[in-house]
Amino acid sequence: MNCLEFKKHISLYLELKENNEDTIAFDTHLTKCQFCQQEVNKYLELDKKLKEINDISPVRNYKEHFWKALEYKEAFDRIKIKKRAYYGLAAALVIVVSFIFLMKFYLIEYKPSAQDIKDEELLIQVNEILSSPVISSNSALAITEEELNLLDSKDKEGYIKINKNIEIKEVNYV
Amino acid sequence: MNSITDEMIMLEIKNGKKEYFNIILERYYKMILNYAYRVLGKKEDAEEVSQEIFLRLYFSVRNYKPVSSFRTFLFFIAHRECIRFSKKRKKFIPILNPNLYKYSDTPSSIYEVRRGEELIKKAILKLKPKYRSALILRAYFGLGYEEISKIINCSLGDTKNYIFRSKRKLISILNPNSRGAL
Numbered sequence: 001m002n003c004l005e006f007k008k009h010i011s012l013y014l015e016l017k018e019n020n021e022d023t024i025a026f027d028t029h030l031t032k033c034q035f036c037q038q039e040v041n042k043y044l045e046l047d048k049k050l051k052e053i054n055d056i057s058p059v060r061n062y063k064e065h066f067w068k069a070l071e072y073k074e075a076f077d078r079i080k081i082k083k084r085a086y087y088g089l090a091a092a093l094v095i096v097v098s099f100i101f102l103m104k105f106y107l108i109e110y111k112p113s114a115q116d117i118k119d120e121e122l123l124i125q126v127n128e129i130l131s132s133p134v135i136s137s138n139s140a141l142a143i144t145e146e147e148l149n150l151l152d153s154k155d156k157e158g159y160i161k162i163n164k165n166i167e168i169k170e171v172n173y174v
Numbered sequence: 175m176n177s178i179t180d181e182m183i184m185l186e187i188k189n190g191k192k193e194y195f196n197i198i199l200e201r202y203y204k205m206i207l208n209y210a211y212r213v214l215g216k217k218e219d220a221e222e223v224s225q226e227i228f229l230r231l232y233f234s235v236r237n238y239k240p241v242s243s244f245r246t247f248l249f250f251i252a253h254r255e256c257i258r259f260s261k262k263r264k265k266f267i268p269i270l271n272p273n274l275y276k277y278s279d280t281p282s283s284i285y286e287v288r289r290g291e292e293l294i295k296k297a298i299l300k301l302k303p304k305y306r307s308a309l310i311l312r313a314y315f316g317l318g319y320e321e322i323s324k325i326i327n328c329s330l331g332d333t334k335n336y337i338f339r340s341k342r343k344l345i346s347i348l349n350p351n352s353r354g355a356l
Contacts, residue, residue: 050314056220058204066228
């Protein structure tokens with residue numbers, strides 16, 4: 001075994017040594033190589049140094065401390081559970097109210113009142129009047145004979161043509 | 175009472191005999207306190223965390239199944255709790271070089287011991303939490319690699335690697351001149 005191999009397997013060597021297992025191959029190299037011996041010593045020294053941290057002792061009444069802490073923790077958990085229950089109830093209430101609100105305004109069929117129906121019909125009639133291009137012959141807005149004569153022959157023809165194509169409706173003004 | 179195993183005690187507690195937890199406290203409180211002290215580096219923190227560890231243990235009794243040894247189970251909780259605490263406090267004390275640590279020139283053997291203790295404590299704190307736990311469990315509590323791997327939740331090979339790397343890092347921290355020797 002050379003130094004390179006020893007360095008590579010130094011962890012294995014330390015482990016084997018810890019377990020009192022066969023380390024002949026390593027030991028033979030160590031007896032010859034001072035450098036590797038130094039490296040091993042560093043690890044052994046470290047193990048000693050690690051033991052330098054002294055133990056600390058618990059406080060005298062550590063058990064009482066523990067049971068008191070447990071008592072507090074249990075009480076705190078109880079409060080936490082209660083709080084969670086309240087929050088849960090509040091959330092459930094909000095969900096139920098929102099659901100009812102939605103059902104009322106969107107999901108349940110809307111039934112209009114008699115007045116609403118009357119208004120709707122009136123609105124339809126007004127729309128019809130406004131969209132109609134026809135003006136009744138009785139209307140003050142209808143073109144008179146004199147005005148017709150004043151028009152050019154081309155315009156006159158167009159006017160008559162349009163009047164013939166459009167179905168005249170009787171409109172009842174409100 | 176001394177003959178009763180930890181696993182049996184846990185089952186008794188599970189059955190409602192709370193007073194049995196005192197035996198667990200007597201047997202393991204000091205061990206866990208010292209584990210937390212070595213991982214966290216401060217006595218006050220160690221006391222706080224050990225209490226938290228035992229509270230967690232107490233509440234986990236309901237789900238306790240004696241599949242692995244009680245000690246493994248307890249250290250598993252302790253390891254997780256220490257890491258959680260470290261993250262919460264973000265207390266990985268940074269030291270650039272422990273050899274630059276200032277000491278008074280008064281020659282005193284006690285002081286030298288203290289100094290050595292402080293140096294090694296601070297060097298350990300420079301390790302990553304998982305490495306630190308693995309090393310402490312091995313060096314101070316003599317736990318087997320397999321048990322440690324269960325506690326820190328990684329493979330056996332990784333555990334051995336963590337411990338060896340931790341030692342190599344500690345050597346390089348404690349002897350800055352030897353850095354790069356390996």
